[in-house]
Each structure stands twice: as structure tokens, then as C-alpha cells.
Amino acid sequence: MSEPKKKDPEYGAPAVDQESRAYWEGCGRGELVLQRCRDCGTVQHRPRAICATCLSSGIEHFVASGRGTVYTYSVVRQNQMPAFREAVPYVVAYVQLEEGPQLLTNVVGCAPEAVSIGMPVRVDFVPTPGPRGEPLGVPRFVPA
Numbered sequence: 001m002s003e004p005k006k007k008d009p010e011y012g013a014p015a016v017d018q019e020s021r022a023y024w025e026g027c028g029r030g031e032l033v034l035q036r037c038r039d040c041g042t043v044q045h046r047p048r049a050i051c052a053t054c055l056s057s058g059i060e061h062f063v064a065s066g067r068g069t070v071y072t073y074s075v076v077r078q079n080q081m082p083a084f085r086e087a088v089p090y091v092v093a094y095v096q097l098e099e100g101p102q103l104l105t106n107v108v109g110c111a112p113e114a115v116s117i118g119m120p121v122r123v124d125f126v127p128t129p130g131p132r133g134e135p136l137g138v139p140r141f142v143p144a
């Protein structure tokens, strides 16, 4: 006898704005797009119009490696929201990206018990249409 198939969390349309559009569009292409300051070199996430370190508006976007490690995580065992109800238990984690920033995300593709702090992970994307049907995506991570 098999257990009912557990679903991955279902993501709603990303809340796209002018600052985050390049990030979400990158996710739709299967690319993790981060920002780098042309003046001080800081790599930042979440996307912003200016550098959060030196306040420069000299921001450029680049495609990150998509590699990182689990910085910390929690296993969610109860969530009655329809998009998550059938996904429990699932892992919510901060992933430490190779480029520096941390990303709040899900770790999927393994049992929650297999996740550990320091575990190498790589990005994976769920194609997710934007509010106007544009091809965006939501990043989550899988064991590397």
C-alpha cells in the first residue's frame, strides 16, 4: 500500500515590480539573476533600485551560479493554506548563495529529514506565470 503522493508547494504569481522584474524574468528563463553594485562590488538580494551598502544607483544584473548551501532551515508540518496543505511536511530554508546573499526558499527533491545545515544545494525553478501571464518562475533548491 502506498502513501498519498505529497505535492510540492504551489506558488502564486510573483509580485513583480520595477525593482524585481529582472529577477523574476530570469527565474522564468531558468536563471538566478542577482544584482551587483558597480561602485562597491556588493552582491545583493532582494532586488533594489540602489545598493543597500553604499547607496549607489549603479546596479547591474548578472546570472548567478545557482549553487549554495543550506544556512538554516525549518520543517513545516502544518499549513492549512490550500497551496501548501498537501505539501506538508516541507522545508523552508535560507540558502547561502556562493555569491554572498541568502535566499529564503524551499528545499525539495529529498525527504525533509535528509536536509541539514551546510548541505550543498542547487537552484531549480518552477515556471510560474506573472500577474499578466508573462513567463516568470519561482526558485527553490534541490540537493546538489
Ligand SMILES: [Zn+2]
Pocket: 037, 038, 039, 040, 041, 042, 051, 052, 053, 054, 055, 056
Ligand atoms: Zn555599492
